[in-house]
Amino acid sequence: MKNRLKVLRAERDWTQARLASELEVSRQTVNAIEKEKFDPSLPLAFKISRLFEMPIEEIFSE
Amino acid sequence: MSKLTDAIFCKNLPVRDLKNANRVNLWAIAWAASLAIISFISRYDWYSATLPIALAFVFSSGIGVGMFLAYKRFLKELDELERKIQLDALASSVGVTLVVFGGYSILDKAGLAPELQASSLIVLMALTYMAGIIVGRIRYQ
Numbered sequence: 233m234k235n236r237l238k239v240l241r242a243e244r245d246w247t248q249a250r251l252a253s254e255l256e257v258s259r260q261t262v263n264a265i266e267k268e269k270f271d272p273s274l275p276l277a278f279k280i281s282r283l284f285e286m287p288i289e290e291i292f293s294e
Numbered sequence: 295m296s297k298l299t300d301a302i303f304c305k306n307l308p309v310r311d312l313k314n315a316n317r318v319n320l321w322a323i324a325w326a327a328s329l330a331i332i333s334f335i336s337r338y339d340w341y342s343a344t345l346p347i348a349l350a351f352v353f354s355s356g357i358g359v360g361m362f363l364a365y366k367r368f369l370k371e372l373d374e375l376e377r378k379i380q381l382d383a384l385a386s387s388v389g390v391t392l393v394v395f396g397g398y399s400i401l402d403k404a405g406l407a408p409e410l411q412a413s414s415l416i417v418l419m420a421l422t423y424m425a426g427i428i429v430g431r432i433r434y435q
Binding site: 256257258259260261263264269270272273276 | 306307308311373374375376378431433434435
């Protein structure tokens with residue numbers, strides 16, 4: 233699954249550690265999602281969507 | 295090399311997960327110690343009575359249940375990538391142990407290998423589980 237997490241994070245000038253802290257996950261989890269090695273669970277995807285104030289489908293795509 | 299040490303020590307996990315992991319480790323050490331103590335005292339004659347054996351069984355099993363519950367809580371509250379790594383490692387551990395046990399049983403029944411010890415299976419499970427965790431953490435770095 234593709235995602236725009238890295239771009240959205242860069243737009244806000246956030247580090248991976250800052251994003252991980254906001255999402256209450258490890259930095260490795262953020263890194264693995266950005267590198268598209270790991271697909272987040274639905275609750276985490278909703279959390280990301282709420283944090284960036286965007287619909288899920290604008291962040292994640294097939 | 296730093297990738298390997300990061301994978302072993304996993305220093306970037308949230309504090310909550312590290313605390314839960316430490317709880318599991320303490321329970322596991324207590325469980326292993328209980329088995330070692332019981333193995334040691336089983337050499338004495340008085341241990342052959344029913345009461346000490348029952349007490350030893352309840353003591354070790356109780357610690358084992360505590361370890362299991364601590365591990366269950368650890369998995370439930372764990373960071374979701376680390377949970378996937380842990381579950382993949384558990385699957386590898388069970389799979390490898392089953393295959394090795396099946397293969398060894400064939401050799402054992404044919405008289406080509408010495409009788410299999412239960413402790414060997416526990417060691418095999420633990421080693422494949424640890425290897426699975428390290429491989430998983432390196433894969434997702």
